[in-house]
Amino acid sequence: MFLTFDDGPDPEHTPPILDLLKAHGATATFFLIGDRIDRHPEVVQRIVDEGHELGNHSWGHPFMSDLPIERQMEEIARADASLSTYDGRATHPFRPPYGVLPRNLLTRFARTGRTIAFWSYDSQDYERLPAPVLIRQVQADPPRSGDVVLMHDDNAGTIELLAGLLPEWRAQGYSVRAMPAGRA
Template identity: 50%
Template sequence: MNMRPKKQHWLNLFPDALVQTKGAREGTVRYLTFDDGPDPIYTPPLLDLLAKHGVKASFFLVGQKVEQYPDLVQRILAEGHMLGNHSYSHWSFKRMTTRKKLNEILRTDALLSAFDGRLHHRMRPPHGYVGADILAYFAMRRRTFVYWSYDTLDYQIEPTRELVDRLRADPPLPGEIVLMHDDSDRAREALAVMLPEWLSNGFTFSALPQGAL
């Protein structure tokens, strides 16, 4: 399976200030990112695992869930992880009006601002779809979309063993932004195996920088 989908390559045509697919290429750092949380079942043990290994990550959160589980959002922030915007409802932007898309983004920004005081947050659109209208809006306001360069495919229904085998055979490279999800146990179960191996091999992990307020 291809962990580096070709459909992401065209995004490299955009400047990093608008569309980011990779982080700093120097050194050994990788960037774990988790979409679709927070979740009262899956987020706490995932945070426990990251804390156990001293790993910082980035969580792209759904606004509706931020409202439902504020204590989890506070814990994510308190433990040194980045809070990112993954829209309010997690519905695809593909058939939304521009007004509706902006409402999804700005409403979630406001919710997250109550925790970290930032007016704007790194944004990852649900299902990866943006549209020219929102690209232009972000470009004019110097805001950034965060995509990924390495898709773990952890959303596929398969035994954890297969996911582990794939991660072991083709691990993320320095600077890669790794896509994972926080709405099932698959990411945590795979990382419970892989993080000790990766760290012993000299890998390091960091949260993505938030940038300006």
């Protein structure tokens, strides 16, 4: 399965998530918000140094459908520029905030061959329910091999959720890793 995190980097929550990933031999793709990248460069550098992938989650996490196409592209380009200082890539897989992808942006990406990275499994950690409740929900309807799992690295509940799930997934024989370039 492919593990992804949205809405970071967060100086309080991303480091413990990185610790858990390292302890379990897992990697992930982190879809980062541009203005947070500039505020927490040490966290972004650690993400890259530890072998994880970077993704673009826009500069300021707006509803893209509220913006004209020029502003949408500026949000994405500005975040790409900041991300590129860490991994040297000119562009990164883009995950639209809130999963909202306006038709004009989809059309622009289709014309340019730009990658959009959605998910196939939602952990629902953004609901900020107690971790035991989330763990039971995931166990009742678990991700499958090949799923792209959506999580968020901006809250303590995700840390507890991940701490409970990573050993379980490993015991079940899953390989937990970042999205490969071809899928990103």
